[in-house]
Each structure stands twice: as structure tokens, then as C-alpha cells.
Amino acid sequence: MKAGGGFFHVCITMQGSSIVTSMAERSYLQRRRKKGFVPILLLVDCLFARLTLHFPQEVMHMNKERLGTFISDCRRELGLTQQELAEQVHVTNKAVSKWERGLSYPDVTLLEPLASALGLRVEELMACRRRAVPSGEEDPMKNLLTISDDSLRRERRRSWGRVGAVLALVIAAALVIAYSALYVTETRTQELVLKETVDGVNYFYVQEGDHLLKLRCEGDVDFDGTVMEDGYGEVVYALECRWNRLTYEGTVTACAETGMMGIGREMNQVGSAMGLDYNMETRDALFGYYNATVEYRHIYPYPIGDGFLFTYNFWRGDGETWNAELLVTVRDCLTFTTADWDGDGVTELLVRTRWPEKPYTVYDMVDGAVTETWPDTLDPEFTEHLLTASERQERLQEQLRREGVDLETERAASDDFVL
Numbered sequence: 001m002k003a004g005g006g007f008f009h010v011c012i013t014m015q016g017s018s019i020v021t022s023m024a025e026r027s028y029l030q031r032r033r034k035k036g037f038v039p040i041l042l043l044v045d046c047l048f049a050r051l052t053l054h055f056p057q058e059v060m061h062m063n064k065e066r067l068g069t070f071i072s073d074c075r076r077e078l079g080l081t082q083q084e085l086a087e088q089v090h091v092t093n094k095a096v097s098k099w100e101r102g103l104s105y106p107d108v109t110l111l112e113p114l115a116s117a118l119g120l121r122v123e124e125l126m127a128c129r130r131r132a133v134p135s136g137e138e139d140p141m142k143n144l145l146t147i148s149d150d151s152l153r154r155e156r157r158r159s160w161g162r163v164g165a166v167l168a169l170v171i172a173a174a175l176v177i178a179y180s181a182l183y184v185t186e187t188r189t190q191e192l193v194l195k196e197t198v199d200g201v202n203y204f205y206v207q208e209g210d211h212l213l214k215l216r217c218e219g220d221v222d223f224d225g226t227v228m229e230d231g232y233g234e235v236v237y238a239l240e241c242r243w244n245r246l247t248y249e250g251t252v253t254a255c256a257e258t259g260m261m262g263i264g265r266e267m268n269q270v271g272s273a274m275g276l277d278y279n280m281e282t283r284d285a286l287f288g289y290y291n292a293t294v295e296y297r298h299i300y301p302y303p304i305g306d307g308f309l310f311t312y313n314f315w316r317g318d319g320e321t322w323n324a325e326l327l328v329t330v331r332d333c334l335t336f337t338t339a340d341w342d343g344d345g346v347t348e349l350l351v352r353t354r355w356p357e358k359p360y361t362v363y364d365m366v367d368g369a370v371t372e373t374w375p376d377t378l379d380p381e382f383t384e385h386l387l388t389a390s391e392r393q394e395r396l397q398e399q400l401r402r403e404g405v406d407l408e409t410e411r412a413a414s415d416d417f418v419l
Contacts, residue, residue: 065102070128072100074118088117109152183250185242189258191234195226204252206239209301211248215241219253226255259397272296273315273322276338279347286338287327287365288346291317294336297329302354307334307388309354328363328370337385341378350378352386360386 075085075096082096089096089110098104106114115125124130193212194205202217204226217223227235236258243250273295276285286292298311311331318324330336334352341348341362349363362373378386387395 063102064105066128067105067125068100068102070125071096071114071118074120075100078119080117085117089113182245183242184245186240188239188241189236190239191236192226192228195223195228197223204239204255208243208248213241213243214249215239215243215252216250217255218251221252221255270296270299275317275322276314279338279340282340282345282347284347286314286347286349287316287370289316289327291319291322292327293317293322295323302334307390309334312336314349327365330361330363333361334388335386337382339382339385341382350382350386352388 075082080088081093082100083093086093086096090113091110095104095106099106111122111125115122118125120130188206190206192204193207196203196205202221202223204215204217204221204223205212206215207213226237229235238254238256238258239252240254241250241252273293276292276294278285278290284290284292293315295313295315296310297313299308301307302309309332311329312333313323313329314327315323316325316327328349330349330351332354334354336349336351338347338349340346341350342364346365351361351363353359353361358374358376360375360378362375364371364373
């Protein structure tokens with residue numbers, strides 16, 4: 001491109017990449033050398049937002065104020081408002097205002113549409129002056145913008161490639177985490193619900209909430225030597241297993257007796273009822289009534305701990321039926337006992353709740369109405385009776401270990417005695 005009898009070269013540096021108008025430069029140099037002209041350089045450094053223009057016999061440094069004044073003058077010459085110019089360039093009127101006040105430069109991608117809107121060539125906008133260009137002369141600036149646009153597209157493609165690689169890694173990590181969360185590896189301590197052999201493959205079934213886990217026996221599991229019950233009740237095993245949360249199927253690689261026994265499954269107690277013990281000291285069973293019964297209304301696994309939660313109905317009997325009058329319903333508790341808690345000569349209902357912050361509730365009857373109290377602590381004589389089945393079993397085993405009793409030997413001796 002001809003600029004005051006000289007030639008200029010444009011270089012844009014963006015994030016370490018260099019874009020040079022090499023094709024236009026070579027073509028123009030060849031023609032200008034034949035005419036004996038010395039090329040003059042125009043450098044556009046976009047990395048530091050600084051424009052330097054070199055023309056024959058003069059050097060001009062473009063700054064924001066000068067460019068802003070030039071844009072403002074050209075806009076007014078065309079009778080455009082800042083809003084109208086902004087709409088043509090697809091920016092906000094605030095952006096145009098910042099340009100004209102010298103607060104910021106237009107983005108390099110806006111040079112061509114901005115120059116077109118002002119009736120200028122890009123080099124005129126950059127030089128902040130109007131210049132005549134002979135017809136048929138090449139426009140290296142337009143070539144530069146075309147090359148720059150191609151380079152930006154290539155850079156975007158590379159960026160999207162990097163983003164895609166990162167997303168692939170994230171998805172792979174998420175799949176690994178999901179796979180780990182889907183499968184449970186644990187040692188379960190519980191009774192067997194069922195033993196089954198299908199097509200020569202042995203399976204154990206154990207309870208998991210409202211489902212049955214189907215565990216394929218592998219490794220050293222003695223399927224034939226594993227019994228579900230002995231003369232004392234259901235046998236409790238330690239099962240090393242891995243299972244799928246969705247299919248409730250998995251494998252068991254080890255099965256060993258724990259020495260504990262399960263006296264009936266908790267779930268089998270739902271709907272059953274039993275009479276409360278008569279208190280010889282207070283001469284009642286509950287709340288001053290001689291005949292009282294507890295009914296198991298609902299039982300489900302404790303969601304944040306071992307054992308089960310129970311919902312009970314406590315009834316007064318009339319000699320003919322055990323459920324003549326419902327006294328109180330206790331929901332979602334761990335266990336209960338009856339005792340004269342306040343020493344008034346009447347038996348109260350003591351409940352161990354599921355809440356660590358408020359572990360106890362005491363139910364009493366005052367003037368024919370059931371009341372409840374939430375003490376933070378109870379005397380040891382009462383808490384001993386509010387231990388869960390698993391806590392009692394652990395305490396018993398600890399006591400036997402302190403006494404030096406070999407649990408496995410005792411268990412084998414008991415089996416021999418039963419046989």
C-alpha cells in the first residue's frame with residue numbers, strides 16, 4: 001500500500017503469536033524496488049495496545065486521545081450520533097463514548113467495520129487522517145486483517161481442542177468417581193436370609209434395607225459348612241463382600257462366624273405385641289395400669305448408624321382385650337424400658353431417641369393425660385436398660401475378652417454340646 005510515497009509493513013503480536021503480511025509485503029516490495037523506492041515500515045503492536053506509524057520524513061505516535069478525537073470528528077461529519085455509530089459497529093454507545101474520550105482503543109476486530117462506518121479505510125483510521133490511494137493499489141491492511149482473522153480461527157480451533165481434552169479428562173474422572181460410588185466394598189455383620197445354588201453357582205442372600213443382596217460365593221467361602229441357624233438361634237456372620245447399589249448383586253469372598261446370635265429378625269416383629277412386665281415395687285406395668293402391652297408398628301434400618309429404629313404403640317388392656325385403649329405412640333426410637341423414674345410410685349416409659357443432642361424421652365401420665373420430658377442425662381441404672389442389641393453384644397464380648405475367654409473355642413464347644 002502506498003502511504004505518502006513509501007511502503008509500510010504491519011506486524012500484530014497476540015499472546016506470543018506473530019502474524020505478518022508476508023504475501024502482500026513480497027508483492028509490494030518487488031514492484032517498489034523496480035521503481036527505486038526505499039520501503040518505510042509501519043508497526044502495529046497490539047500486544048501493548050500501542051500504535052506507531054512511520055511515514056517518509058515523519059514519525060507519528062498514535063495515542064488514545066488522538067484516535068478518539070479523529071473518530072468523533074468523522075462521526076460528526078457524517079451526522080451520526082454515538083448510538084447510531086454503535087449500532088453499525090455492534091457495540092454499545094458507552095464503548096463509542098470511551099473511544100472518543102480517549103479512555104480505550106477499539107478492539108482490533110472492530111477496525112474494519114468502524115472504518116467502514118466512518119467512510120474511511122483502515123489505514124486512514126489508524127493514521128487518524130484521510131489519504132488518497134491510487135486506483136488498482138493493493139490494500140495490505142485488508143490482507144492483514146484477513147490473515148489475522150484466519151489465525152484467530154485457527155487459535156480458536158486449538159483452544160476448543162484444549163477445552164475438549166480437559167472436558168474428556170473431567171468426564172473420565174467423573175466416571176471413575178461414579179463407578180467407585182456405585183460399588184460398595186465392606187464387611188457386613190449379619191445373619192443370612194437364604195442360601196441358594198443356581199446352575200452350580202452358590203449364592204448368599206442378606207438383607208439390605210428393604211432389599212436382598214444377592215452375593216455370589218467366591219474364594220474360600222465354605223458354602224456347605226455355613227449354617228443359617230443352630231440350637232440357639234440365627235448365626236451371625238462377618239461377610240467380606242462387594243456389591244452394586246443399583247442391582248443389589250455382588251460377591252462375597254470370606255464368611256466367618258462372629259460368635260453372635262440373632263434371636264429372630266427385627267422385620268419379623270412388625271405387627272406383633274407383647275405384654276409389659278409387672279413392676280413389683282410400683283405394682284403396675286405402666287402409668288399405674290396393671291395390664292399394658294407394647295405393639296411393634298414399624299421397624300426399619302437406622303439410616304445413619306447400626307441397628308434399627310422402631311415405632312411402638314403402648315396399649316392398656318381391660319381384661320378381655322389387650323388393646324382396649326391406646327396410651328401413647330412412640331416413633332423412630334432405638335429402644336425403651338419401663339421404670340419409676342421420678343420415684344412417685346408409678347411406672348414411667350423411658351425411651352432412647354435417635355437424636356444425639358436429645359437422647360432420652362420420659363413419658364408419664366398426669367391427671368389422665370400423657371406428658372413427655374426430654375432429660376439430657378439419665379442415671380446409669382436406667383441407661384443400662386436402654387442399650388441396643390448390638391451395644392449389649394459388644395459389651396458382652398468385651399467382658400469375655402477381659403476375662404480371657406476364647407470366643408471361637410467357646411463357640412465350638414457350644415456347637416458340640418448342641419449336637
